[in-house]
Amino acid sequence: MPVKVYEKAPAKINLMLDVLRKREDGYHEVEMVMTMVDLADRLEMEELPRDTIIISSQAGYIPLDEKNLAFQAAKLIKERYQVKQGVYIHLDKKIPVAAGLAGGSSDAAAALRGLNRLWGLNIPESELLTLGAELGSDVPFCVTGGTAIATGRGEKLEHIINPPQCWVVLAKPPINVSTADVYGRLRANEIKAHPSASAMKEAIEAQSFTDICDRLGNVLEDVTLPLHPEVQQLKEAMIRLGADGVLMSGSGPTVFGLVSKESKIARIYNGLRGFCKEVYAVRMLT
Ligand SMILES: C[C@@](CO)(OP(=O)(O)O)[C@H](O)COP(=O)(O)OP(=O)(O)OC[C@H]1O[C@@H](n2ccc(N)nc2=O)[C@H](O)[C@@H]1O
Ligand SMILES: Nc1ncnc2c1ncn2[C@@H]1O[C@H](COP(=O)(O)OP(=O)(O)O)[C@@H](O)[C@H]1O
Numbered sequence: 001m002p003v004k005v006y007e008k009a010p011a012k013i014n015l016m017l018d019v020l021r022k023r024e025d026g027y028h029e030v031e032m033v034m035t036m037v038d039l040a041d042r043l044e045m046e047e048l049p050r051d052t053i054i055i056s057s058q059a060g061y062i063p064l065d066e067k068n069l070a071f072q073a074a075k076l077i078k079e080r081y082q083v084k085q086g087v088y089i090h091l092d093k094k095i096p097v098a099a100g101l102a103g104g105s106s107d108a109a110a111a112l113r114g115l116n117r118l119w120g121l122n123i124p125e126s127e128l129l130t131l132g133a134e135l136g137s138d139v140p141f142c143v144t145g146g147t148a149i150a151t152g153r154g155e156k157l158e159h160i161i162n163p164p165q166c167w168v169v170l171a172k173p174p175i176n177v178s179t180a181d182v183y184g185r186l187r188a189n190e191i192k193a194h195p196s197a198s199a200m201k202e203a204i205e206a207q208s209f210t211d212i213c214d215r216l217g218n219v220l221e222d223v224t225l226p227l228h229p230e231v232q233q234l235k236e237a238m239i240r241l242g243a244d245g246v247l248m249s250g251s252g253p254t255v256f257g258l259v260s261k262e263s264k265i266a267r268i269y270n271g272l273r274g275f276c277k278e279v280y281a282v283r284m285l286t
Pocket of ligand 1: 026030099137
């Protein structure tokens with residue numbers, strides 16, 4: 001059995017996000033198309049002989065106790081599979097926190113995958129998905145990665161082919177947005193324009209970059225944009241600078257721009273750096 005394993009935990013973006021209704025359990029029934037981008041945290045997991053979970057990170061602004069989603073993943077797997085050993089998990093954070101990019105969820109998913117290997121548990125992926133759903137709505141998608149249509153509260157997945165390769169420019173304004181607060185403020189029965197998951201699926205299956213850009217849509221923008229006008233300004237700046245399609249990811253506040261031509265990247269990246277410090281130019285993970 002290995003004594004140390006490594007896992008990459010990539011960020012997700014939502015190419016479309018629709019909310020159908022609020023459920024009795026407080027969650028919202030959603031329809032989303034999700035994919036991964038090449039901006040990733042890195043987890044190092046080392047077995048400890050004693051029954052303990054220790055988390056460390058160079059990022060000063062995330063919890064390192066039981067509030068950390070990687071800690072919760074380790075605790076869940078230890079309890080469910082009666083693992084007596086402990087683990088030391090180091091999180092090399094690269095994904096901005098509370099950004100709408102599922103950094104915490106992807107860390108939890110990477111911990112599930114990594115600990116399955118570290119402890120030789122042979123848990124099938126279907127079971128990792130069930131465990132993931134106990135940790136958060138976005139965790140199952142982060143367990144598998146790829147591109148998927150997510151329904152239910154986000155945990156039911158239908159995998160589809162990846163979009164065609166392109167650049168993704170991400171910009172996170174220096175504000176904090178809470179996912180629970182954004183869903184809490186949404187009036188699901190007052191949504192005027194519902195983006196279509198099937199139209200986005202068709203565009204991806206046709207590998208049409210233009211149609212993908214035309215069909216981007218996220219109803220959570222209805223909540224976050226009026227609350228934080230700088231997100232709208234960032235969207236406008238990205239379009240002005242030449243991005244082919246622009247959308248807020250998840251509950252925000254990160255805005256992403258899809259760009260097909262590499263020659264445009266420097267102008268967009270440098271232009272955005274005038275607005276905000278946290279800008280990344282990465283590839284779509286295909
Ligand atoms: C909006 C999205 C889009 O991908 O991502 P982020 O912006 O967080 O990255 C997700 O739906 C977020 O998923 P995730 O961040 O895993 O949410 P959870 O931890 O399960 O839930 C946090 C809170 O959001 C609300 N919530 C979440 C999912 C959902 N389908 N309906 C909800 O109403 C609930 O109030 C819940 O208490
Ligand atoms: N490993 C982790 N990385 C980042 N944030 C974490 C982690 N564990 C718990 N959190 C908490 O989860 C919340 C949401 O973080 P994150 O997953 O980055 O954002 P989002 O849900 O917007 O994609 C933050 O408030 C953060 O304190």
